[in-house]
Amino acid sequence: xxxxxxxxxxxxxxxxxxxxxxxxxxxxxxxxxxxxxxxxxxxxxxxxxxxxxxxxxxxxxxxxxxxxxxxxxxxxxxxxxxxxxxxxxxxxxxxxxxxxxxxxxxxxxxxxxxxxxxxxxxxxxxxxxxxxxxxxxxxxxxxxxxxxxxxxxxxxxxxxxxxxxxxxxxxxxxxxxxxxxxxxxxxxxxxxxxxxxxxxxxxxxxxxxxxxxxxxxxxxxxxxxxxxxxxxxxxxxxxxxxxxxxxxxxxxxxxxxxxxxxxxxxxxxxxxxxxxxxxxxxxxxxxxxxxxxxxxxxxxxxxxxxxxxxxxxxxxxxxxxxxxxxxxxxxxxxxxxxxxxxxxxxxxxxxxxxxxxxxxxxxxxxxxxxxxxxxxxxxxxxxxxxxxxxxxxxxxxxxxxxxxxxxxxxxxxxxx
Amino acid sequence: xxxxxxxxxxxxxxxxxxxxxxxxxxxxxxxxxxxxxxxxxxxxxxxxxxxxxxxxxxxxxxxxxxxxxxxxxxxxxxxxxxxxxxxxxxxxxxxxxxxxxxxxxxxxxxxxxxxxxxxxxxxxxxxxxxxxxxxxxxxxxxxxxxxxxxxxxxxxxxxxxxxxxxxxxxxxxxxxxxxxxxxxxxxxxxxxxxxxxxxxxxxxxxxxxxxxxxxxxxxxxxxxxxxxxxxxxxxxxxxxxxxxxxxxxxxxxxxxxxxxxxxxxxxxxxxxxxxxxxxxxxxxxxxxxxxxxxxxxxxxxxxxxxxxxxxxxxxxxxxxxxxxxxxxxxxxxxxxxxxxxxxxxxxxxxxxxxxxxxxxxxxxxxxxxxxxxxxxxxxxxxxxxxxxxxxxxxxxxxxxxxxxxxxxxxxxxxxx
Numbered sequence: 001x002x003x004x005x006x007x008x009x010x011x012x013x014x015x016x017x018x019x020x021x022x023x024x025x026x027x028x029x030x031x032x033x034x035x036x037x038x039x040x041x042x043x044x045x046x047x048x049x050x051x052x053x054x055x056x057x058x059x060x061x062x063x064x065x066x067x068x069x070x071x072x073x074x075x076x077x078x079x080x081x082x083x084x085x086x087x088x089x090x091x092x093x094x095x096x097x098x099x100x101x102x103x104x105x106x107x108x109x110x111x112x113x114x115x116x117x118x119x120x121x122x123x124x125x126x127x128x129x130x131x132x133x134x135x136x137x138x139x140x141x142x143x144x145x146x147x148x149x150x151x152x153x154x155x156x157x158x159x160x161x162x163x164x165x166x167x168x169x170x171x172x173x174x175x176x177x178x179x180x181x182x183x184x185x186x187x188x189x190x191x192x193x194x195x196x197x198x199x200x201x202x203x204x205x206x207x208x209x210x211x212x213x214x215x216x217x218x219x220x221x222x223x224x225x226x227x228x229x230x231x232x233x234x235x236x237x238x239x240x241x242x243x244x245x246x247x248x249x250x251x252x253x254x255x256x257x258x259x260x261x262x263x264x265x266x267x268x269x270x271x272x273x274x275x276x277x278x279x280x281x282x283x284x285x286x287x288x289x290x291x292x293x294x295x296x297x298x299x300x301x302x303x304x305x306x307x308x309x310x311x312x313x314x315x316x317x318x319x320x321x322x323x324x325x326x327x328x329x330x331x332x333x334x335x336x337x338x339x340x341x342x343x344x345x346x347x348x349x350x351x352x353x354x355x356x357x358x359x360x361x362x363x364x365x366x367x368x369x370x371x372x373x374x375x376x377x378x379x380x381x382x383x384x385x386x387x388x389x390x391x392x393x394x395x396x397x398x399x400x401x402x403x404x405x406x407x408x409x410x411x412x413x414x415x416x
Numbered sequence: 417x418x419x420x421x422x423x424x425x426x427x428x429x430x431x432x433x434x435x436x437x438x439x440x441x442x443x444x445x446x447x448x449x450x451x452x453x454x455x456x457x458x459x460x461x462x463x464x465x466x467x468x469x470x471x472x473x474x475x476x477x478x479x480x481x482x483x484x485x486x487x488x489x490x491x492x493x494x495x496x497x498x499x500x501x502x503x504x505x506x507x508x509x510x511x512x513x514x515x516x517x518x519x520x521x522x523x524x525x526x527x528x529x530x531x532x533x534x535x536x537x538x539x540x541x542x543x544x545x546x547x548x549x550x551x552x553x554x555x556x557x558x559x560x561x562x563x564x565x566x567x568x569x570x571x572x573x574x575x576x577x578x579x580x581x582x583x584x585x586x587x588x589x590x591x592x593x594x595x596x597x598x599x600x601x602x603x604x605x606x607x608x609x610x611x612x613x614x615x616x617x618x619x620x621x622x623x624x625x626x627x628x629x630x631x632x633x634x635x636x637x638x639x640x641x642x643x644x645x646x647x648x649x650x651x652x653x654x655x656x657x658x659x660x661x662x663x664x665x666x667x668x669x670x671x672x673x674x675x676x677x678x679x680x681x682x683x684x685x686x687x688x689x690x691x692x693x694x695x696x697x698x699x700x701x702x703x704x705x706x707x708x709x710x711x712x713x714x715x716x717x718x719x720x721x722x723x724x725x726x727x728x729x730x731x732x733x734x735x736x737x738x739x740x741x742x743x744x745x746x747x748x749x750x751x752x753x754x755x756x757x758x759x760x761x762x763x764x765x766x767x768x769x770x771x772x773x774x775x776x777x778x779x780x781x782x783x784x785x786x787x788x789x790x791x792x793x794x795x796x797x798x799x800x801x802x803x804x805x806x807x808x809x810x811x812x813x814x815x816x817x818x819x820x821x822x823x824x825x826x827x828x829x830x831x832x
Contacts, residue, residue, distance in 0.1 A: 141663075
């Protein structure tokens with residue numbers, strides 16, 4: 001894309017139905033990083049080594065996000081000469097890497113976040129895993145890591161989840177968080193495409209994001225902190241997008257704000273919140289407008305973002321009915337800046353702001369610190385607005401199989 | 417700094433004498449990432465474990481940058497509760513890390529590049545190690561990794577270099593490349609300040625950058641590829657700044673250019689070249705102007721950059737005489753854009769362009785691909801311009817102790 005600093009065009013972005021692959025321009029294919037005829041990932045080549053003794057998952061009440069891991073992990077090595085090696089499911093254990101490995105020096109890393117759920121019949125389900133595979137490949141291509149067959153990796157992840165199904169908590173709102181990651185591992189200093197890589201998948205039982213009802217968050221909108229820019233990597237799920245956000249978050253926390261609202265440009269366009277996509281709900285005529293910034297190269301194409309947009313459009317078209325949401329809904333992928341938020345607060349048309357991501361699904365916002373003042377956002381009863389609440393309900397219904405939907409995939413069908 | 421997209425101010429940047437620490441605004445100090453009273457690095461606590469059998473360094477002619485490592489490494493662990501643990505020099509060997517370690521997911525990593533030289537008397541010298549320590553701490557602070565006493569780490573690096581002195585090639589132009597790195601290692605998913613970190617130092621014997629005379633490089637200046645942004649991290653030596661540059665470099669290479677010339681903004685300001693700082697030499701009246709982009713938050717405060725500026729100013733003031741360089745020199749840290757480069761090519765005032773960094777010291781440029789055309793830059797006899805050649809000569813004279821200078825430090829003085 002052109003690196004134009006004139007971001008006015010963002011406000012005029014069209015309302016096309018999106019999918020990450022459709023809007024993220026894939027970089028030109030470059031030959032040479034993988035030998036011709038190099039092997040793709042093949043689920044049929046899987047080698048499984050079981051743990052000698054299974055651990056007992058901790059009680060659901062004691063779970064802390066990302067601190068406890070299931071018995072097994074999936075690991076697949078890649079070399080530029082041979083391509084992908086035989087996939088291995090093996091006991092969860094450390095990675096052993098030369099200190100010169102490029103991962104420790106130049107940040108060739110990407111990851112995904114997915115969840116496995118036990119549905120109402122006790123069957124195990126994944127939510128839109130094809131979206132994660134697509135994005136993982138797009139991310140890999142951006143930083144010269146190897147790409148692969150997403151279908152084969154989904155099969156392997158399904159096998160891993162099936163083997164460790166005892167680690168999926170069955171309490172309501174609980175799930176098994178799945179973390180695929182891909183890192184460059186070549187043992188040689190120098191900023192070049194890596195000749196070696198490792199794809200691995202680990203999983204961690206997690207409790208509900210909101211244990212005791214919704215807790216709306218306060219955001220700090222500091223124009224001096226920039227998450228992404230045109231010609232950068234904000235639309236890829238790279239490790240390198242995350243470490244730089246840690247200190248801004250700590251500094252916002254010192255001032256009483258839980259997260260950063262990332263702005264861009266002189267007109268302070270809203271982009272993302274913390275590590276989530278962003279939605280704003282405005283009154284519009286007799287109904288509402290649901291707004292999210294467009295996939296302009298700086299926004300992560302989130303799976304939850306895409307799901308919310310699709311559900312909102314289904315609702316607007318009358319093919320589904322989201323409880324508590326006005327029938328008249330305009331769905332807009334368009335630029336929205338702080339001036340418009342301030343104006344909406346003033347004229348009473350600001351209904352809701354919420355973050356959207358895999359961990360929480362939705363995360364209501366009740367306050368934004370901006371230019372020395374606080375903007376207050378309604379959160380409704382129970383700390384959540386009508387749209388965020390309806391979206392959470394609908395997405396969870398699909399994830400848990402209470403509502404049949406092609407987004408929700410049975411693991412038993414994937415491993416066949 | 418303000419994230420203003422108006423970069424016109426860059427052109428007016430002052431010519432103040434710089435040092436990286438002077439111009440890189442340190443982020444506000446944030447309490448809480450390290451317990452009060454936590455230990456700093458203490459060289460006196462060093463524990464040394466020798467290799468059982470020393471390896472033989474390969475012949476100097478067979479060296480490939482960053483592929484061979486000396487016998488020992490330095491490792492220092494840190495925890496938020498206790499601070500820095502006792503430093504260890506031990507046999508070079510792999511890092512063993514949990515697959516959930518934050519380094520594999522969120523890129524909490526930074527590094528430095530330094531060199532040890534055998535001087536004309538066979539003594540071992542480092543070049544401005546205090547600059548590397550200062551920048552390492554600035555980088556650490558930016559991504560919530562722990563800071564430390566640079567003086568103590570220099571002592572420890574000197575001890576490591578002394579122990580592995582047999583690995584410093586004595587052939588002219590050869591050196592021992594030293595790579596300090598600092599990574600977050602906490603074994604838990606989640607984007608938060610890490611509770612665990614590892615600082616390690618490895619070293620690698622390297623040959624001269626130009627084995628058979630200078631090889632000028634061709635650069636591709638593609639405004640669609642952006643290395644850094646105001647409010648970003650371009651002025652810190654973070655791992656996360658490097659992986660995103662690999663694919664642009666591959667794509668430039670496909671079109672016959674060795675490196676990227678990183679531009680910024682609608683007016684196409686020059687910022688850096690590949691992983692180096694950038695210098696442009698222009699005719700000015702009877703003399704020349706030596707131009708480099710100012711440390712405006714997007715430029716890495718390079719040690720070689722700083723050294724070249726200081727030497728150029730000494731030359732201009734008459735306190736040193738650089739061979740082949742006109743006496744009348746204006747030294748400018750100011751914005752310079754592609755329009756000015758094109759104009760200078762047209763009116764014959766474009767004398768030289770070169771990159772500056774630890775690996776090559778100077779790297780002459782003979783061509784820039786820009787907007788579908790090539791700009792040709794004089795490189796003089798032997799493939800290098802007068803200023804680049806004189807700077808390389810002077811800096812090497814200092815590094816090798818042929819010219820006494822406070823920048824060059826004897827390892828035997830550091831380990832006392």
